[in-house]
Amino acid sequence: MAEILGFVGAAIIGISLGLIGGGGSILTVPVLVYILGIDPVMATAYSLFIVGFSSLIGGVSYARKGLVSYKTGIVFAIPAFTAVYLTRLLLIPALPEIWFEINTLEITKSIGIMLIFAILMILASYSMIRKQKLKEVEEKANVSPRFNYPLILVEGIIVGVLTGLVGAGGGFLIIPALVVFAKLPMKMAVGTSLLIIAAKSLLGFIGDIQAGGLIDWQFLLIFSTVAGMGIFIGTFLSTLIDGARLKKAFGWFVLVMGSFVIYKELFI
Secondary structure, three states, rough: HHHHHHHHHHHHHHHHHHOOOOHEEEEEHHHHHHHOOOOOOHHHHHHHHHHHHOOOHHHHHHHOOOOHHHHHHHHHHHHHHHHHHHHHHHHHHHHHHEEEEEEOOEEEEEHHHHHHHHHHHHHHHHHHHOOOHHHHHHHHHOOOOOHHHHHHHOOOOOOHHHHHHHHOOOHHHHHHHHHHHHHHHHHHHHHHHHHHHHHHHHHHHHHHHOOOOOOOHHHHHHHHHHHHHHHHHHHHOOOOOHHHHHHHHHHHHHHHHHHHHHHHHHHO
């Protein structure tokens, strides 16, 4: 039963990605951990592959339409690649099993990773609930430097470390950076971010393999395929449903989920 619910969750992840163009991947780790009972550390590894695979499908679609800036993608991706790869290969295995204890509360590696992930969920939900209009984002871009390499490099490192820690794509951080610092039009920023997310997530997953992680390839490929099929369904539904309103509603759902994860890990 849990496995069936897990694959239903995979379909929902894909459909939400197709419908709203991002954010759905933030549900991957909760589905893997709370429905399928996978250890959080392994769940973040699986999430890297699932998110990378799903983003690659979307990114290729944008690339075919000419909506990818490869130059900007490379500048952002190099530090992100390096950070996510080293995080999975070196940092995650080096983290202690017990981080700290406060009276009867013990924060283990698994709990700590889920708490960091929950905070990221809440930040992502805020970006969806308070989504800026394209005009407002473009106004910010107009007062910024033409192409701010240092800030793009720094944000690439930050996003890479976060991706490596919790297995999330970080599109809600990447897209604004590409618009404001790299002066990309919104649609091109979305397309570029999808390929960045795909490449850095899959490279991080390779770091897991090299670190000795035991991967259930049959499960992972089936789950990813279901999510990929969901993307095509969501893309079709996006022509029938108002994506902006749906994204705001989805943001509230992610906020509730993030709050639940914190409560679950600390108090249950």
